[in-house]
Amino acid sequence: MTIVDHSVISPGELDGPMLVPLSREVSWERIQRLSQQHARGVDAELIETVRATAVVRRGTRMVKPLPARAVAGVLRGAVVSGFCYRGYDTASLRSPGDWSVLGADPSAPVTFVLRWRAVDPVDYAYPKAGGGLSAIPAHERVGPPVLGTGFAPSSTELIPEFHTADFADLPLTANASLIAYTPDGSEAILYTYQPEQRGWLRLAGPQWRPLLYGLPGVAPEQEYHPLHGERAFSRLVGRFQEAEHDAVADPPETFRVLAMSRAARFPVDSLARRTRYARWRGVLCTGVGAEGDWARLRISDPDAVTVAATGAQCQERGVYEVWAPVAELTEVHDMDLYYEI
Template identity: 55%
Template sequence: MSVPTQLGDAAPPRVGPRVTYRGTAYPAEVVARGAAYEIFSGVELPGFEWAPRPGAPLPWRRFVHATEVTAVHDGPGPADEEPDAPLLVPLHRDRTWSQVQELTQQPSAAGDPVLATLRTSAVVRRGTRMVKVLSARQLAGHVRGLLPHGFCHREHDVAHLRTPSALAVLGTDGGSAQDVVYALRWRAVDPTDYDMPTGEGHRGLVELAAGDRIGAAVLGTGFAPSSTQVVPEFVTRDFADLPMPANATLVAYPAEGVEVVLYAYQAEQRGWLRMVGPRWRHLLATVPGISSEQEYVPIGEPAASTRLVGGYAGSEYEAVADLPGGFRVQALTRTGRYPVESVARRLRYARWRDVDCVVLREETGWLRLRLCRPGPEAVAATGAQCHERGVYETWAPAADVTDDRIVDLPYPL
C-alpha cells in the first residue's frame, strides 16, 4: 500500500537545470542566458513567493543571481557569446557581503578602495546588454522616438530583478509603484559611451537638493540606492542620447515575473515592430497614446541629437550598429547593408551661461539643451528642469550660446 506524500516531499518535476542555492538543490529556469535563475519549491521557504503560473513546476518561486548559485546540474550548454564579467570584491571574516552592501549606500564611502575594486569590476564592453527601467510614460516616449540616455544598468547585474516591486529600485521617473514595469534593452556600442556617476565630474548630482531632482538620490558611490541590492549604475556620456542599435527591445515585467517583449527596433525602417501577442496586449493599456493593436509604430527621421556616421569607399553614410556583428550602412535593401570601414557617433555640443550642454534639437532660433554635468549651480544658472533622474533640460536662444559645435566621437573597428 502506497502512502501519499506531502507536496514538499514529492520529487518535483524537472524544468531546465537544477541549481544549488544555500546548500539545497532546486528545479530552476534560466534567466537572461544564465545571469540569474528562477528557482522553485513545493513548500513555502524564506524569500520565496507564492506565484503559480502556467508552465511552472511548483507554486513557490524565487529569483536568484547566478553569483548566489554554487552549482548547476544538467544546465544548458556553452553560451553562444561571451558572458559579462560578474562583480568581484575580496571578502573575509572582517568584511562580509552585507557590510559591503551597506558601504555602497554611504556617500561618505565614495572613495573607499573596496568600493573602487567592486565598481571597476562592472565592465561594459562592445555588445554588453544594457537596461533602462521605464514608466509607461517613458515607454511611450521611446516608441515615439526617444533614444537611450541617462541612467542605465548592465542586464547582467539586474537579471534577478524580475517583478515590478523588485525593479522599482531602478526607476528614474520618480513615479509610484505600478502593476507592470517596462524596460528598454539594447547592446552597448562602445564602453566610451558610458560613465560611472562617481568622482568630481559627477559631484553636482550628489549635491542636488531633493526639491531639484526626480527619483532617488545619487549616492556618488556608483551604486543604486537600495537596502538589499548591490547594483552598479552607469550614465550615458555627458547624459547625451545614444543612437538606437538594431534589434533593441522594449519589454514588460508584470507581477507574474515573466519577461514580455513588446516591441523590437527595426533599424531599416527606423521604427518599432510589435512583438507582443493577444495574451499580453493588456500590458499596454496604461501606456499613454499607444494602441495595443498597432502592428508597427514609425518614429520618422533619425533624431537630430545624435547619429552614427560611417565611411565606405571614401564616402560618408548613415550607419547602424548591428551587434554583435558590427556596423553597416543604413539601407532598406539587403544588398546595400555592407559593412563600413570607419564609424563615429556624431552629436552637437554648446555652452550657455558657462554651462556645458548637448544640443537635442533646434526650433525657430531656440535650442533644446541637456546639461552635461548637472549640479546646483548649473541648474540655477540655466533654469533647467529635471525630466527624469539626472536628466536636466532647458531652452536657450540660439544667438546666446557659445562654442556651438558638431563633434564626431570615433569607434575603433
C-alpha cells in the same frame, strides 16, 4: 577627433559578473553598506575595487526601466539617455516590486524596460563622489539621490549604475527591445527596434496585448510604429568607399550602412557617434531638440552651479534640460567620437 581603443571580446564574455572579494573580514553586508555611503581610506579603496569590476564591453546588454508615459516617446523616436544598468546586474529583477529598487512603481501592474547592447564602453560613465549630481539639493532633483559611489541607492541590493557619457543621447542599436515584466515575474518582449525600417515592430502576441491597453499614445493593435520628427542630434555615421553614410550598429560585431535594401547594407570602414554640443551661459550642453529660434539643451555635467546658472529643469533622475535662444549659444559644433571597429 577622439579614437577609442577596443580589444576584441568573445561573445561569452560580453556580460560578466561584478566581483566582490568576500572573506571573514569582508562580508556582503559590509560591501552593501559601503555602497550606500561616502567611504574613506581603506573602505573607499575596497568599494572602488568592487565597482571597477562592473565592466561595460562592446555588446554588453544594457537596460533602463521606463514609466508607462515614456513608452510612447520611445516608439516615436526617443533614444537612450540618462541613468541605465547592465542587464547582468538586474537579471534577478522580475516583478514591478523588484524593479522598484531602480525607481519603478511597485504598485504598477507592469514594469516597462528598454534593453539594448552597448556599442562601446566610452559611451558610459558613472557619477563620482565630491559634488556633481550628489550635491544637487533634493528639491531640484527627480527620483532617488545620486550617491556618488557608482551604486544605486538600496538597503538590500548591490546594483552598479551608469549614465550615458555627458548625459548625451545614444542612438539605439539594432534589435533593441521594449520589455514588460508582470507581477508573476514573466518577461514579455513587446516591440523590437528595426533601424532600416525606421520604426518598431510589435512582437507581443495575443496573451500580452492587454499589457499595452491604457498606455498613453500607444495603439495596442498597431503592428508598426514609425519614428517621428527630424534627424536626431546624436546619430551614428560611417564611411564606406570614402563616402559618409548614416550607419547602424548591431553589436558586438556588425556595423553597417543604414539602407532599406539588404544588398546595400555594406559593412562600414569606420564608425562614429556624432553629437551636437554647445555652450549657454558658459555651461557645456548637448543638443537634444530645436524649434524655431530655440534649442533644447541638456547639461553635460550637472551640478548645483550649472543648474542654477541655466535654470534647467530635472526631466528624470540626473537629466537636466532647458530651452535656450539659438542666438545666445556659443561653441556650437558636432563632435565625432570614433570607435575602433
